[in-house]
Amino acid sequence: MTVAGGPSAPAVLVSDLRKVYAGRAVVDGLSFRIETGSVFAILGPNGAGKTTTVEILEGYRHRDGGQVSVLGRDPATAGAELRGRVGLMLQGGGIYPQARPREILRLYARFYRHPRNPDELLEQAGLADVARTRYKVLSGGQKQRLGLALALLGRPELAILDEPTAGMDPAAKASTRELIATLRSEGTTVLLTTHELADVEQMADAIAIVDRGRIVAAGTPAELASGAAPRLRFRLERALDAPELAALGRALGGGTVRADRGPGAYLVDGLDSTPSLVLALAAWCAERGLLVAELRTTGATLEERYLALTAERVLDA
Amino acid sequence: MPELSNAAPARQATLAQLGMELRLTARRGENLFVIVVLPLILLIFFALVPALTPNTPKPIDFLLPGILALAVISTSLVNLSIATAFERSYGVLKRLGGSPLPRAGLVAAKIGAVIVVEVLQVALLTGVAVALFGWAPGAGASIAVVIAAFGLGTLAFGGLGLLMAGTLRAEGTLAAANGLFLVFLLLGGVILPVDHLPGLLADLARVLPASALSDAYRIGLGSASGDALPSLLVLLGWGAIASLLAARSFRWE
Numbered sequence: 001m002t003v004a005g006g007p008s009a010p011a012v013l014v015s016d017l018r019k020v021y022a023g024r025a026v027v028d029g030l031s032f033r034i035e036t037g038s039v040f041a042i043l044g045p046n047g048a049g050k051t052t053t054v055e056i057l058e059g060y061r062h063r064d065g066g067q068v069s070v071l072g073r074d075p076a077t078a079g080a081e082l083r084g085r086v087g088l089m090l091q092g093g094g095i096y097p098q099a100r101p102r103e104i105l106r107l108y109a110r111f112y113r114h115p116r117n118p119d120e121l122l123e124q125a126g127l128a129d130v131a132r133t134r135y136k137v138l139s140g141g142q143k144q145r146l147g148l149a150l151a152l153l154g155r156p157e158l159a160i161l162d163e164p165t166a167g168m169d170p171a172a173k174a175s176t177r178e179l180i181a182t183l184r185s186e187g188t189t190v191l192l193t194t195h196e197l198a199d200v201e202q203m204a205d206a207i208a209i210v211d212r213g214r215i216v217a218a219g220t221p222a223e224l225a226s227g228a229a230p231r232l233r234f235r236l237e238r239a240l241d242a243p244e245l246a247a248l249g250r251a252l253g254g255g256t257v258r259a260d261r262g263p264g265a266y267l268v269d270g271l272d273s274t275p276s277l278v279l280a281l282a283a284w285c286a287e288r289g290l291l292v293a294e295l296r297t298t299g300a301t302l303e304e305r306y307l308a309l310t311a312e313r314v315l316d317a
Numbered sequence: 318m319p320e321l322s323n324a325a326p327a328r329q330a331t332l333a334q335l336g337m338e339l340r341l342t343a344r345r346g347e348n349l350f351v352i353v354v355l356p357l358i359l360l361i362f363f364a365l366v367p368a369l370t371p372n373t374p375k376p377i378d379f380l381l382p383g384i385l386a387l388a389v390i391s392t393s394l395v396n397l398s399i400a401t402a403f404e405r406s407y408g409v410l411k412r413l414g415g416s417p418l419p420r421a422g423l424v425a426a427k428i429g430a431v432i433v434v435e436v437l438q439v440a441l442l443t444g445v446a447v448a449l450f451g452w453a454p455g456a457g458a459s460i461a462v463v464i465a466a467f468g469l470g471t472l473a474f475g476g477l478g479l480l481m482a483g484t485l486r487a488e489g490t491l492a493a494a495n496g497l498f499l500v501f502l503l504l505g506g507v508i509l510p511v512d513h514l515p516g517l518l519a520d521l522a523r524v525l526p527a528s529a530l531s532d533a534y535r536i537g538l539g540s541a542s543g544d545a546l547p548s549l550l551v552l553l554g555w556g557a558i559a560s561l562l563a564a565r566s567f568r569w570e
Binding site for chain 2: 036058059060079081082083084085088089092093094095096097098099103107108110112113114115117150154155156
């Protein structure tokens, strides 16, 4: 028997988890802890071992090594009791093509003692208009939202969402993130996997960046982003030409000014963000009558950090 | 600590799943064709055109037990295997496996749905035989034999159906189920008596579960005399082996 969870017990505890397929370690010594009531994201490129990891936590796969505790239970041996406390959203839906959203929610509602109201859930998921439409003719985003609604139906203590925003249009992504934020405010623990940075930046309390079955970085979004040295970023009212860029670099004291994302956006490489650097930039612009539209001296964005950590992998792909 | 869990009692979840299985069966046109239309056409056509069917004493007396056997095959083998195989390939079984519905509950719901459909088939086909062809049970009819044939036939063909659905790809199951349906229609003593087949084929036909089921039905409904036990034992053997293999080899995804 496992020890019942006290107030400080984590919702999920994973230590040195391993899974081997055909001699290759797909999950290679993962350890992490998810605090009760928090949103935890496993971020990583396709093939990093994210789905394998959550499927072990969901009880679908057996591990080859390590320890796993989900709500104080071992998912490899727990039965319907644990499945009544954990809500799942799988990749690829897993819903009858001929079934209709309302009917499938009503079916799954009968699997719980105290389910959420299927009709309210349809409304919240933006599926009220297609409540009687066959699953196979729903759009990809609608299928995803139905999958999410199924995960929430049983008022889970822990929701495990595998790529919850994949295949959604921006509006659906935004409402999905809202729904997850609501869950969090209700005290539900959420574990999600994603390869979308916007998901974790906006939703996650803690992140593990996974690559090739290993955690390459972990922390809060801010901690991860601050892992790189702060750089000066700015946006001007117009774009600079090459001689101007070179001149600006010299004026700033030998750094390289290069284009950032968006027209007129630049960042400074090779120089620390100091007050005098900001002054030099402002002075150079003032001489030319150029307005600095935006100025930031924050650390690297999470995206930069993520790309740096998984760069090798991206190049391989 | 079951009170911590929001999982419903297994019985409630199983009954809900049974309802879903029945609704989906009724919704899929291809299912209705093979479980309702096809047996009905064969029954009416060969009762009117008894080219292959012996008079025992009327063609319908031979035909109805055979078509009732075919109805069991269409539901517990063809329909069950194809639906389950596609559910497996769509990830439906996986998704249900992650819900509080126990796996045993899912299997029970599927078996329950098969039995409900088969009972409706019996009512429809027998009703048509009575209404159109004046069928009545023969002198030696035994309801116990009919029920045993019904149950063991469902076990044998349902076991075969789940064995295919749990191991083959969905497309493979579709082809195999339709192929077996044809084999059992031709060699199962459904329309054509097994005795009319050439020697080797007749010997093969006699060990198949289809002829065992139609023979048992014929004895049970009083169309034939004799001991039903050997046929029932053949069905039990097929049922035990197929169900055991299905349980051991079934892959849920």
